[in-house]
Amino acid sequence: MATQYGITGDTAKGIASSVERGVAEGALAPGDALPPVRRLADELGVSPGTVATAYKELRRRGIVVTRGRGGTVVAPAPAVASRRPPKVPDGLRDLAGGHPDPLLLPGLPPLSRQSRAARSHRSAPRLAALEEAVREWMGSDGVPVEQVTFAHGALDLIGRLLSVELRPGDAVAMEDPGYHHLLDLLTALGLRAVPVAVDDEGMRPDGLDRALRAGVRAVVCSPRAQNPYGGCFSAARRDALVELLRAAPDVLVIENDHASAVAEAPLRTLTAGTLSRWVHVRTVSKFLGADLRWAAAACDPTTLARHDGRMLLTSGWVSHLLQETVHQLLTDAGTRAWVARAGETYAVRRGALLEELGERGVEAHGASGMNVWVPVRDESAVVNGLRSYGWWVAAGARFRSAAAPGVRITTAGLEPGEAARLASDFTAVLGESEATYGG
Numbered sequence: 001m002a003t004q005y006g007i008t009g010d011t012a013k014g015i016a017s018s019v020e021r022g023v024a025e026g027a028l029a030p031g032d033a034l035p036p037v038r039r040l041a042d043e044l045g046v047s048p049g050t051v052a053t054a055y056k057e058l059r060r061r062g063i064v065v066t067r068g069r070g071g072t073v074v075a076p077a078p079a080v081a082s083r084r085p086p087k088v089p090d091g092l093r094d095l096a097g098g099h100p101d102p103l104l105l106p107g108l109p110p111l112s113r114q115s116r117a118a119r120s121h122r123s124a125p126r127l128a129a130l131e132e133a134v135r136e137w138m139g140s141d142g143v144p145v146e147q148v149t150f151a152h153g154a155l156d157l158i159g160r161l162l163s164v165e166l167r168p169g170d171a172v173a174m175e176d177p178g179y180h181h182l183l184d185l186l187t188a189l190g191l192r193a194v195p196v197a198v199d200d201e202g203m204r205p206d207g208l209d210r211a212l213r214a215g216v217r218a219v220v221c222s223p224r225a226q227n228p229y230g231g232c233f234s235a236a237r238r239d240a241l242v243e244l245l246r247a248a249p250d251v252l253v254i255e256n257d258h259a260s261a262v263a264e265a266p267l268r269t270l271t272a273g274t275l276s277r278w279v280h281v282r283t284v285s286k287f288l289g290a291d292l293r294w295a296a297a298a299c300d301p302t303t304l305a306r307h308d309g310r311m312l313l314t315s316g317w318v319s320h321l322l323q324e325t326v327h328q329l330l331t332d333a334g335t336r337a338w339v340a341r342a343g344e345t346y347a348v349r350r351g352a353l354l355e356e357l358g359e360r361g362v363e364a365h366g367a368s369g370m371n372v373w374v375p376v377r378d379e380s381a382v383v384n385g386l387r388s389y390g391w392w393v394a395a396g397a398r399f400r401s402a403a404a405p406g407v408r409i410t411t412a413g414l415e416p417g418e419a420a421r422l423a424s425d426f427t428a429v430l431g432e433s434e435a436t437y438g439g
Contacts (some may be wrong), residue, residue, distance in 0.1 A: 007035070010046055015054035020063055023078045034064060034072045060168040062188040077184035088392050095422075096394035098227065098371060100262070101413040104342035105289050106335045109328045111321065125308075125317030126150055130327040134296045137330065141267040143280045147304040149311075150318045154258055154283040154295045157307070158220065159185050161279065164306045165252050166191055166217050173211035173219040175203055177373070177399035177406065179227045182220060182256075195401035196221075198229050200367045201237040208244055218252040219245070223269055225259035225369025228399050228408035230350075232265040232368040242273035249276035252303065262287045262343035265368035271298065279303050284326060286370070287339045294318060294326050346370050352416035353409065356423035362430065370412040376430065379405045385429030391422060 005027040009015035022028035034040070037055065041048040055072050058064040063078045088094045126149070135145040151157035162172070168190030174183060176195035186193050194216050196207035203221045211219070221241075224232035233241075245253055255270055257263075260282045271280045279299035284292050299307070311317075329335045350366050357364045357374065366372035376382045379395040386393055396406040414422070 007040060008044070009054070010044065012050050012053035012057065015040075015044070015046075015051060016057045019054070019058055020061075023063055023074055028074050030074050030076045030078065032074045033070075034074070036071060060190045062190045065187075075187050077187050089387065091390070092387060092392040093390055093418075094392050095409050095411070095414060096392050098394075098408070098410050099290065099412065100286050100342070100370065101345075104338075104345060104412075105287070106329065106338045108289070109325060109332075111325070122312065122316050125311075127320060127323045127327060130323050130330075133327055133330045134298075138280065138282065138296070138298050141269065142272045143267075143269050143298050144271060145298045147301055148296060148298050149304055149308055150323070151295045151297065151307075151311070152315065152318060153285070153293045154256055154281050155181060155185060156293075157279075157281055157295050157297055158182065158254055158256065159189070160310055161252065161254065161303065161307055162186070162189055162191065162218060164310050170218075171211075171214065171216045173203075173208060173216040173221075174401070175221055175226060175229075176207075176401045176403045177228055177396060178220075178401075179222075179256075179258075180398040183399075183401070193401060195403070197403065198226055198231050200229075200231050200365055202226055202231040202233045203237075203241060205237070205240040205244060208241060212244060212248050212251065216251065218254060220254045220256060221270075222256050222258065223267055224257065224265040225263040227258070227369065228371050228394075228396070228406075229373045230366035230369050230371055232263070233268040233270075235268055238268040238270060238273075242270055242275070245270065245275055246273065251277065253278040255280045257282050259286045259369050261339050262346055262370070263368045264343045264347035276300065277303060279307075284329070287342060288326070288329050288335075292322065292326060292329075294322055346412055348416060349414050349419075350411045352419040353411050353414060353422065356419045357426065360423055360427045362423070362427060366411070370410055372409045372411055373406050374409065374426070375404055375406045377405065379407055381432070382407050382426075382429055385432055386425060389425040389429070391425060 005022045007015060008018045037048050037051045041051045059066060062075055064072050065075045066072050131148055134148050139145040171192045171194050172186055173196050174193040175198045183193055194211045194214055196211050197204045253270055253275055257280060269280060271278045277300055279297050281295055281297045283295040350372060353372055354364055354366055362374065364372050364374045379397060383393060383395045394408040396408060
């Protein structure tokens with residue numbers, strides 16, 4: 001239990017603010033236990049109901065979680081403190097970030113001129129030319145494109161939809177292992193993640209079936225380049241998932257196709273399966289650049305109205321300057337060719353590491369995308385062991401809920417010639433960790 005920080009307050013609001021301040025300042029760290037309700041009530045001279053109300057508000061806002069007999073603790077990724085990855089130590093080869101190779105990103109066009117019709121942006125938030133380009137882009141992959149909308153990145157769009165559709169305490173089916181920022185987003189919104197195991201074909205039907213029976217209100221999944229596992233839907237897997245989802249027409253299905261153009265795998269989309277509530281999300285961060293904070297989505301009419309209605313009340317629209325830039329890049333033949341070559345390069349780099357690990361008898365997964373997931377017995381032993389060889393990889397803990405341990409290796413910048421050395425070092429580290437931790 002955290003004893004170095006003294007919680008104060010004589011009202012529920014004051015107590016909650018004191019805890020929030022302690023978390024924001026770092027005095028209360030993720031996992032630190034808060035005092036039991038009655039004990040804190042006695043210490044502060046207030047009723048137990050006042051403390052219980054404060055804790056309830058903190059849970060609703062994703063700052064703390066309750067673990068049954070384990071009591072109330074600061075959330076793993078509290079909504080007032082960002083869970084950032086560890087800083088890469090000096091001198092190490094960084095294979096942990098999940099980012100594209102900067103050398104494979106296209107150049108940006110000159111900035112467009114300022115729009116003279118600034119007052120009309122709320123009535124016409126999307127550029128017609130970009131809408132048409134998005135319909136062509138998604139429609140060619142079989143996504144229904146009658147309704148499309150834009151947002152400031154995939155997380156922005158997904159967060160807005162979940163906050164409109166769901167209420168604190170609602171459950172969402174999430175991939176396990178899955179994208180850690182999405183898991184953090186659920187915590188911040190006060191939602192409960194129901195883990196669904198993934199394999200090389202993406203989300204597993206048996207796990208999704210259990211989640212639907214448990215009453216989830218939404219499903220978030222990746223059809224290809226699943227992060228961190230790399231899975232992509234086969235036709236059979238897509239059909240099995242669609243069959244389950246058709247029987248749950250009130251569940252919102254969010255399909256996050258984050259790598260799209262550089263996934264190097266065909267899209268087998270759930271959205272072509274006549275679902276009632278669905279949205280297909282794409283961003284350009286992985287192949288045009290992370291600073292282009294733009295995402296597009298195709299969705300059903302109800303989802304469109306709810307998303308755009310909430311956006312109208314907040315940011316209103318995505319910058320037309322940004323839209324102009326994205327449109328120029330998406331429709332430029334030279335940029336398209338550049339992106340296609342980048343995707344091919346990523347596939348070669350990922351494949352080289354998988355082949356080298358496989359030749360050494362190391363199980364690894366990465367059917368698509370920029371990452372390889374390697375199951376291990378002890379994440380810390382492997383991460384620290386590879387560090388001694390000059391490599392920096394991501395421990396799997398921040399991606400996992402119930403899944404077995406593993407590490408994620410980002411292969412986007414890993415040249416094929418480096419794969420053999422990394423695989424050899426990985427094998428050595430596994431041998432060392434088994435000798436140390438094998439019991």
